[in-house]
Amino acid sequence: MSPNYLKGGHMKILIIYGGSGLADDLSLAAVKRIHTVLNELEVEVKQYNLENTDITEEITNELQSTKGVVLATTVEWMGIGGRMQTFLDQCYAYNNQYFNDKYLMSVILTKTNGDRDASNYILKCWDMLGGLEGVNVCGKIDRFVELETNEEIISVIDKKTEDFYRIIRQKRNVLPTGTENFSKPVIDQHIDDDVFAKMNIIDEYVGDTKTKAKIIEEDPYIVEQRQDIEEISDFLKQQLNKNTNLSGNKYIDRFLEAFICEDSSFTCTYNIIIINQKNKDIILKVKDKKLAGFIGTDVKADVIINVEANTLDEIIKGKLTVQRGFLTGKLKAKGNFTLLYEFDNIFKFTDF
Known part of the structure; x- marks a missing residue:
């Protein structure tokens, strides 16, 4: 399925899954397929499921030795879901350099609508963290079983995953964006003008x-x-x-x-x-x-x-x-x- 000429050299990719964890979750099925393709390409893959306890610090530490990240979630109604949003908020608050130059593969699927908005939002967040755009899997799939039986859908996911591998292997350049220059939160506190009260904080x-x-x-x-x-x-x-x-x-x-x-x-x-x-x-x-x-x-x-x-x-x-x-x-x-x-x-x- 995946051509052998793509293989070669050690590469590590993190998969961060923020869906519901239910057996029929769309993005979970897509993640399993991506995992399979990356294994065939001899990529070291480590997966984190955000439904578990807070693991943000563990993930950010793992990023030091990672070439790329897969962010996957299912749009149930609007937005990217509470787990993924909380994770990205915490990543932004960490204010470290581990996200710099890490390529992103976003996987946003839905049975209803909102997949395109959520995909654009994920990419914007990744830009602000200092990461790089890789590939995007985004779409509406009516039935979970199609991710396992529909050859066209499977082929799209396979090819996107292989493209992601190539981008990382070639260290492909991307154009700078406006959002990546947004300032990150400053840890040191400062005294701002306060129209309500003047406080002495020690x-x-x-x-x-x-x-x-x-x-x-x-x-x-x-x-x-x-x-x-x-x-x-x-x-x-x-x-x-x-x-x-x-x-x-x-x-x-x-x-x-x-x-x-x-x-x-x-x-x-x-x-x-x-x-x-x-x-x-x-x-x-x-x-x-x-x-x-x-x-x-x-x-x-x-x-x-x-x-x-x-x-x-x-x-x-x-x-x-x-x-x-x-x-x-x-x-x-x-x-x-x-x-x-x-x-x-x-x-x-x-x-x-």
Whole structure:
């Protein structure tokens, strides 16, 4: 089935499966076929199933000796599934170089729809991690049995797997993309402007990184001066919002009306860049179940969203969620994607 001339030299590929694990799962059947082809090509294959306990750290360590990665999941409704999304979020938070120059083979199958959106999303995530585009298996298959009996489907998977092998073996070059230059999260903490309260944080542990970040307490007089300046600045910004006819006003008002966050521990700064209108960008700061909004830009925002005005209108009218807009390419975003996904949970818009 697989030509012998492809073989030669040691190669290791990871298969990361994020489907349901059920016997009739589409992507599981595809993974089994890919595993078989790679074994025939004398490739060392190691498979991780994400339905098990958290194994992200183990996988990232394994990446050091890996040439390529297969990410496989089944679209049940929308998106890429909770297991795969959580895994990619954790990979992004690790902020290491193990993903650099690793080729990706994505396997996205469905019995309904959404396979193309999910495939594009997986590739975008891989770009942001620093990986390289390899091949893509994407499509709708009505019955699980077709993956074992339909020769055309089997042939497609076989040829895609062989192409993936060739790409890795030849170290094939790919063009750079815009998403691969997005900044990764910074482990060291810094003090941001805070319109709610001024805090002296001495020691803080950061997530799963197990890295301790320290912030040096400043001289009280300097802190007080900075607080006064910040309070005056925020007051002037709020007055500017009240007294101008910028279209940002209607957006800020809608965000204030739709704000429903009840989690006092949730803190985030969103910067919404309206790309087809100048000087109308919006900053939304969330802390202690409160929301502050004003016109401006913040390059240190946790999440930066680039969107056209008509798309933002759809969002504030409840016709489009931020996550759906991101998946379909109607808006672009960079920063902390866990906080991006929370946007639709803390703002609930209704049509008006």
